[in-house]
Each structure stands twice: as structure tokens, then as C-alpha cells.
Amino acid sequence: MFSESPSKLRKYLIMAAVCVPLAFATAWWLQPGPQATTSGLTNVYFLPAETYMAGEVDFLRDESGNARIDSILLPELPQQNVATSDFLSAGYLGAQTCAECHQEYFDSFVKTSHFKTSAEPSDQSILGAFDDAHRVLTTVSENLRFEMLDGDGEFWQRLLYDDGQQTHGVEFQFGLVTGSGKVGQTYLYWQESLLYQMHVSYLSVTDSWTNSPGYRDGTADFARPIPALCLDCHATYFEEVAGNINQFQRDNYVLGVTCEKCHGPGREHVAYHRDHPQEMTAHGIVNPAELPTERAIEVCQVCHGGTPVAMLQPAFSFRPGDRLDHFFTFSENMQATGVHSNSQLPRLRQSKCFQQSPDMTCTTCHAPHEFERGDLQLFSQRCQNCHDLPDCGKFGELGNTIADNCIDCHMPSRELEDIKISSQGADHAPLMRDHFIKVWPSTTAH
Numbered sequence: 001m002f003s004e005s006p007s008k009l010r011k012y013l014i015m016a017a018v019c020v021p022l023a024f025a026t027a028w029w030l031q032p033g034p035q036a037t038t039s040g041l042t043n044v045y046f047l048p049a050e051t052y053m054a055g056e057v058d059f060l061r062d063e064s065g066n067a068r069i070d071s072i073l074l075p076e077l078p079q080q081n082v083a084t085s086d087f088l089s090a091g092y093l094g095a096q097t098c099a100e101c102h103q104e105y106f107d108s109f110v111k112t113s114h115f116k117t118s119a120e121p122s123d124q125s126i127l128g129a130f131d132d133a134h135r136v137l138t139t140v141s142e143n144l145r146f147e148m149l150d151g152d153g154e155f156w157q158r159l160l161y162d163d164g165q166q167t168h169g170v171e172f173q174f175g176l177v178t179g180s181g182k183v184g185q186t187y188l189y190w191q192e193s194l195l196y197q198m199h200v201s202y203l204s205v206t207d208s209w210t211n212s213p214g215y216r217d218g219t220a221d222f223a224r225p226i227p228a229l230c231l232d233c234h235a236t237y238f239e240e241v242a243g244n245i246n247q248f249q250r251d252n253y254v255l256g257v258t259c260e261k262c263h264g265p266g267r268e269h270v271a272y273h274r275d276h277p278q279e280m281t282a283h284g285i286v287n288p289a290e291l292p293t294e295r296a297i298e299v300c301q302v303c304h305g306g307t308p309v310a311m312l313q314p315a316f317s318f319r320p321g322d323r324l325d326h327f328f329t330f331s332e333n334m335q336a337t338g339v340h341s342n343s344q345l346p347r348l349r350q351s352k353c354f355q356q357s358p359d360m361t362c363t364t365c366h367a368p369h370e371f372e373r374g375d376l377q378l379f380s381q382r383c384q385n386c387h388d389l390p391d392c393g394k395f396g397e398l399g400n401t402i403a404d405n406c407i408d409c410h411m412p413s414r415e416l417e418d419i420k421i422s423s424q425g426a427d428h429a430p431l432m433r434d435h436f437i438k439v440w441p442s443t444t445a446h
């Protein structure tokens, strides 16, 4: 199923090839280097997006089932690959426009993880370090390593492969940053208007570059296409181009999960209120607080509802207030973890708090425009809107001390198996809160 194609390989390698991989001056490496020979490189696989997505080939293992260390995976580019447009037809304006009349919301909202969950690459947005001491990611293979390079406001990942005679270098320019960096960040790169994931991600707990989640240490994988669903959860709006699963109107999108993701496109609202500055009743915008409970929950469920098992409509077509079951079908398996274990809603649904509180939504505990992470005292106060301290069976023993932290006992953090990150032999699994609120046997001993 996979093809080896020296002519295509040359297309990549021509971008930069290096025989002496050490000590680059930043001004130097951006110049096109001498063209690499492809001789000796038998381990490059060009994968069409569909093949990669379907997982049809277990290209990481050889016939005997052993890991194919040193494999280099690159995308096989389709024929059609040009798309431009000057405007977003769906009526999105971006959070900056909302600031014109809602400055206070904007000022607090820009501190949230939602706002920061996707961004253009910059010194600020990329959390990994580019200085000499930190720019290199080595792998379990002594032949293969990655270098992170910056200069003139551009940022690159270079894979370096040593075939025994010479070192081959292939470079990819950072195109988009995903993740605010709570757990980590993953980076995307463009080939014209096609979007792919970069091999090297960033892991916050170690403050270092790492193999992307699920990637095998000792391979170089730049072939993973980015489907629209990924951006639908990590951005406000992208316009898809029909034909390829990872093709978008480049240079024209709204990054971050911002105002209009939860309130709907703002064009009509903004036009109306600019024309009617005296009008104090909102027009043409959705306030989730005024939706029926189920619809209000769905505004969050679209990204926090676990794994969508079927998409009934194209990505980016759901609008707040719509019935979500016309757009997605979610897994019935309530134990299932979701896309990076974002199964907050299916877990919460199992809790008595939720089942016996008809009005409970995500915003019963979460203020959508504030950054409140880690403030367990504040969250515990929200529990006490419904519970008195003596309701807790531990009150007799621990007294008022329980008031400041209901969370660690009733919503323990748990390791996520589905975003294991393998780097230099060690595995990291991030911790996340379980939204199944109950008496956990593991915490009764506290």
C-alpha cells in the first residue's frame, strides 16, 4: 500500500540537505543547502492521506511484527492542491471584533485555554525552546534525530537521518500551534493548502520536545493528515476545500475556540448593533443561558462529549442552539474515553449530582469567560451551592477542613491511557479530572 518514490523524496530534500549537521548559524540554515543524494535511503514511505487515516497499513512494523525503527513517513501529495479566498462565507468575524462592545469579556477571555488552543506560530505561542541546549530531540535510534530551528519569525522542524555515509536533512515549517500547553502542544504544517501534523510535539510536564502522542520513538512521521474534525474542536472556523480530507482555505480562518464558537457567527449581530447604537436588547446572537438545558449542554458537548462515532453533517456546520444529534452520533459506551479523554459529559451523566439536578449544565461549575484552572477552593464553593458540609460522610471526622477541597476526593485526577506519549524510552500519561462525581473507594482512605 505504501510507495517509495525517489523523485518525490527529492522534492522534500531539496528544501535543505545537510552533510554537516552540527552548529548552524540561524542565518545560514534558511539558505537552500546542497541537494541530497537519495542513495542509501530505502526507508522512506509516501502515504496518501486516506491510507494513513484508514490505518490500512501497519507501516510501523515489519513482516515479523518488529518495530520498524528509522522509518521515515512523508505525505503523498494529491494533484489538486491550490485554494485561496478573501473572506469567510459563514459570517465569522473573530474575537477582536466583539471586544469593540464587550471589552470586559474579551479581556478575561483571552487568558483562557479556549482562546489559546490554536495560534499562529510565534515566540510566545510555541512553548518549546530553540536555544542550542534544547533544540534537539534525540530518539532511540542513533541514526535519527530532530532539530528545532528559528529565525526571522519563522520556525522549523528538521529531521536528520544518518544513513552511515552521510546525513540527510528534511525541513518542515511550523504552520499552526494547537494546545494552550496545559498538557502540551502539537504543531501542524502546510503543504500549500493541505495540513499535516508535525512529528515533534511539546510536553509541559518535562518542558521539552517530544514525539507526538501515539507516535513511535525512533521513526519520523510527517504524514499524518489533519482532518477538519480536529480543527472543529481546536479552532472557531476553517473553510474546508472539497476533495481532500485535510485541505482548507489557507490564510483565512478564526483560530482559538472563541466567542463565536459558543454564541454563533457574529456578522448579523455586529452589523445590527453598529447601526442601532441605542438598542440594548441583543439581536442575532445566541446566549446559551437562554437555551433549553439540553441545547446549552450541547454547546460544550460538541467538543467535550467523548468520541463522535459518526458525523452526519460536515465539520463546522453545527451552530449553538442546533440539536447536536443532527450533526454527530456519540459513543454509547459510557466508560469510553474520548478524543484525548475529553469525555466530561458522558462521565458527568453518570453522577447522581447530574441525574438529580435537572438544570445542571457545564456552566453550573465552569465560568466560560474566566481562567479558573486549579482554584479548587472556588470549585468547592460551587459544590456547596447544592451541598452542605454535613452532607459529606467525612464531615464528622474532618470538620470544616473539607470545605476547601471536595474535588480531590470526589473528582480524582486519573491517568489517561489514550494520550500516552513515548519519548526516549519513557512513557508519559497526563492526568485529568474524572467528571463521574461519587464516593471513590480510592479516596475513602484519606
Ligand code: HEC
Residues within 6 Å of the ligand: 093, 094, 095, 097, 098, 099, 100, 101, 102, 259, 260, 263, 265, 266, 267, 269, 270, 273, 274, 279, 280, 281, 282, 283, 285, 286, 287, 290
Ligand atoms: C457594535 C456593538 C457590538 C458588537 C461589536 C458586539 N456586540 Fe454583542 N451585544 C451588543 C449589545 C448592545 C448587546 C445587548 C446588551 C448586552 O447584553 O450587553 C449585546 C449582547 C450580546 C450577547 C448577549 C445576548 C443575550 O441574548 O443576552 C452576546 C452573547 C453577545 N452580545 C455576543 C457578541 C459576540 C460573540 C460578538 C462578536 C462577534 C459581539 N457580541 C459583538 C453589542 C455588540
Ligand code: HEC
Residues within 6 Å of the ligand: 112, 113, 114, 116, 117, 118, 178, 179, 180, 181, 182, 183, 232, 233, 234, 235, 257, 261, 262, 299, 300, 301, 302, 303, 304, 362, 363, 366, 368, 373
Ligand atoms: C470547539 C470546541 C470546544 C467547545 C465548544 C468547548 N470547548 Fe472546552 N475545551 C476545548 C479544548 C480544545 C480545550 C483544551 C484547550 C487547551 O488547553 O488547549 C478545552 C478546555 C476546556 C476546559 C479546561 C480549561 C483549563 O484551562 O483547564 C474547560 C473547563 C472547558 N473546556 C469547559 C468548556 C465548557 C463549559 C464549554 C461550553 C460552555 C466548552 N468547554 C466548550 C474545546 C471546546
Ligand code: HEC
Residues within 6 Å of the ligand: 113, 178, 179, 180, 181, 182, 183, 184, 185, 186, 197, 226, 227, 229, 230, 231, 233, 234, 302, 303, 304, 306, 308, 339, 340, 341, 342, 432
Ligand atoms: C472532539 C473534539 C476534539 C478533537 C477532534 C481533537 N481534540 Fe484535541 N483536545 C480536545 C479537548 C476537549 C482537549 C482538552 C482535554 C482536557 O483538558 O480535558 C484537547 C487537548 C488537546 C491538546 C492538549 C492541549 C493542552 O493545552 O494541553 C492538544 C495538543 C490537542 N488536543 C491537539 C489535537 C489535535 C492535533 C487534534 C487533531 C489531530 C485534536 N486535538 C483533535 C478536543 C478535541
Ligand code: HEC
Residues within 6 Å of the ligand: 095, 098, 099, 102, 105, 106, 109, 114, 257, 258, 259, 260, 261, 262, 263, 287, 288, 289, 363, 368, 369
Ligand atoms: C466556551 C464557550 C464560550 C465562549 C468561547 C464565549 N462564551 Fe460568552 N457565554 C457562554 C455561555 C455558556 C454563556 C451563558 C452564561 C451562563 O450560562 O452562565 C455566555 C454568556 C455571554 C454573554 C451574556 C452574559 C449574560 O449576562 O447573559 C455575553 C455578552 C458573552 N457571553 C460574550 C462573549 C464574548 C464577547 C466572548 C469572547 C470574548 C465569549 N462570550 C466567549 C459561552 C461562551
Ligand code: HEC
Residues within 6 Å of the ligand: 352, 353, 354, 356, 357, 360, 364, 379, 380, 382, 383, 384, 385, 386, 387, 391, 406, 407, 410, 411, 437, 438, 439
Ligand atoms: C446543582 C446541584 C449540585 C451541585 C452543584 C453538585 N451536586 Fe453533588 N449532588 C447533587 C444531588 C441532587 C445529588 C443526589 C442527592 C444526594 O446524594 O444528595 C448529589 C450527589 C452527590 C454525591 C453522592 C453521590 C453518590 O453516588 O452517592 C456526592 C459525593 C456529591 N454529590 C459531590 C459533589 C461535589 C464534590 C460537587 C462539586 C464538584 C457537587 N456534588 C456539586 C447536586 C449537586
Ligand code: HEC
Residues within 6 Å of the ligand: 300, 301, 304, 344, 345, 348, 353, 360, 361, 362, 363, 364, 365, 366, 372, 373, 374, 375, 379, 382, 407, 411, 431, 432, 433, 434, 435, 437
Ligand atoms: C459539579 C461541577 C462540575 C460540572 C457540572 C462540570 N465540571 Fe468540569 N471540572 C470541574 C472541576 C472541579 C474540575 C477541575 C478543575 C481544575 O482542576 O482546575 C473540572 C475540570 C474540567 C476540565 C479540565 C479537565 C482536566 O482535568 O484537565 C474540563 C475540560 C471540563 N471540566 C469540562 C467540563 C464540561 C464540558 C462540563 C459539562 C459537560 C463540565 N466540565 C461540568 C467541575 C465540574
Ligand code: HEC
Residues within 6 Å of the ligand: 380, 383, 384, 387, 388, 389, 391, 392, 393, 394, 402, 403, 404, 405, 406, 407, 409, 410, 439, 443, 444, 445, 446
Ligand atoms: C477527604 C476526602 C473527602 C473530602 C475532602 C470530601 N468528601 Fe465527601 N465523601 C467522602 C467519603 C469517603 C464519603 C463517603 C462517606 C461514607 O459513606 O461514610 C463522602 C460522601 C459524600 C457525599 C454523599 C453522602 C451520601 O451518603 O450520600 C456527599 C454529597 C459529599 N461527600 C459531598 C462532599 C462535598 C460537597 C465536599 C466538599 C465540601 C466533600 N464531600 C469533601 C470523602 C470526602
